[in-house]
Amino acid sequence: MVDSPFLQRLATRLLAKAERSTGGGPVRLKLDLREAPELYGQTDAEAVERWILLLQELCATGWVSLKLTPPKEFAGFVDRNPQLELHDFAALAAWVGFTPLAQRRQRQWLDFLAARWSEPGVNIPPEPQALLDYLARNPMSALHPLSMEEAAQSLEALRALCASGLELPLREASAQVFQGRSKILDNREELLRLLGAATGQFAEAPIQLLVDLPARIDEALFVENLVTFERMADLRQPSWQYSLLIYAAGFKGSAQRLRTRRGCRLYVRAAQSLDGAQAQVEFLEAWLFEAKELPVRFFGDLDYSGMQILARLREVFPNTQAWQPGYALLATALERGEGHAPDLAAKEQQFDPGATGCDVADQRLLPLMRRHARFLDQEAFSPSTMDLQPCNWISSNTAGT
Numbered sequence: 001m002v003d004s005p006f007l008q009r010l011a012t013r014l015l016a017k018a019e020r021s022t023g024g025g026p027v028r029l030k031l032d033l034r035e036a037p038e039l040y041g042q043t044d045a046e047a048v049e050r051w052i053l054l055l056q057e058l059c060a061t062g063w064v065s066l067k068l069t070p071p072k073e074f075a076g077f078v079d080r081n082p083q084l085e086l087h088d089f090a091a092l093a094a095w096v097g098f099t100p101l102a103q104r105r106q107r108q109w110l111d112f113l114a115a116r117w118s119e120p121g122v123n124i125p126p127e128p129q130a131l132l133d134y135l136a137r138n139p140m141s142a143l144h145p146l147s148m149e150e151a152a153q154s155l156e157a158l159r160a161l162c163a164s165g166l167e168l169p170l171r172e173a174s175a176q177v178f179q180g181r182s183k184i185l186d187n188r189e190e191l192l193r194l195l196g197a198a199t200g201q202f203a204e205a206p207i208q209l210l211v212d213l214p215a216r217i218d219e220a221l222f223v224e225n226l227v228t229f230e231r232m233a234d235l236r237q238p239s240w241q242y243s244l245l246i247y248a249a250g251f252k253g254s255a256q257r258l259r260t261r262r263g264c265r266l267y268v269r270a271a272q273s274l275d276g277a278q279a280q281v282e283f284l285e286a287w288l289f290e291a292k293e294l295p296v297r298f299f300g301d302l303d304y305s306g307m308q309i310l311a312r313l314r315e316v317f318p319n320t321q322a323w324q325p326g327y328a329l330l331a332t333a334l335e336r337g338e339g340h341a342p343d344l345a346a347k348e349q350q351f352d353p354g355a356t357g358c359d360v361a362d363q364r365l366l367p368l369m370r371r372h373a374r375f376l377d378q379e380a381f382s383p384s385t386m387d388l389q390p391c392n393w394i395s396s397n398t399a400g401t
Helices: 005-020 045-059 089-096 101-117 128-137 148-164 170-177 189-194 226-234 250-254 277-290 304-316 324-335 359-372
Strands: 028-030 064-067 083-086 207-212 219-223 243-247 264-268 296-299
Touching: 005 028, 005 045, 005 083, 005 089, 045 064, 101 128, 101 148, 128 189, 148 170, 207 226, 219 226, 226 243, 264 277, 296 304, 304 359, 324 359
Parallel strands: 207 264, 219 243, 219 296
Antiparallel strands: 028 083, 064 083, 207 243
């Protein structure tokens, strides 16, 4: 495309307007006298036509389009209120050499910090260049609305907090130094290390495990969804009569801190009788925190996300297996044609985990979902009406896994 100052100016103005835009509608630039004076006051029709041809050439890229009101008799080009509508910000910005505001702000921010930390007497982090490199790779966009001075003071307050050795919940620390905003330090372990934080100084909130205690504990059964957990706790059946039911809230149940006393809190579901509950809780704590052996099962949605939870739970409890009584019922329903296509339940973004390490999941459940291209939510499992006959869908070579 021709290198035209006229087009480059309009493209830059359109991109700048896009950055200021807060609405959800299309971004358009009016080609009025202020923005495109070349189109106005022309007595040479051929000159106007040349500008129009340039605009059409830009529109041919697909990055923008030209919007005009319906033609009227004797109306010229400018009489039709011409506007440029933006379609591809990145491509247009690359062509014109436009640096987005966020990138400009990021560069200014890093330059400001580098200059600040070169001054004597400033609260300099232990590894200033490493910290600058980290911030270049992982921009803290939440600080961009602040002035440079305010943003730097927030980082320095965090540095001082790290140096103090004070142990705090991660989100409490974030709220203290970032204007009451509690989530800025989520997934920022490297930042904390570069600012001098000790390992474990700022802990994530403990995982809350809701458990239902059986008369005796033969296995631990993690249940993905609360509705199913409550139903199974209320309607104990032979298949889970002696299962320690644990409500695992999605991926939270697969966090490594689950097996530390600091990172986990147990909440016992009130039952008809709590006789012997203390002994059961002590057994549960010995399993969680002292590596006492206990078979572990997982029961969740029959979809790829559920299989990912199973795979990640196995990272914490390597002997975890899919719970056969529940998955047998869901799998049978899927074989009968029940279930839903992924796009009917906003699950089209789920990805196939490939393998979980569990034989039942890898040999039966995942191939079943791939073959039918359908999923089934765990709530389709009904404890009150489930078939308690032995599952015949599991091959004999995996029945013991």
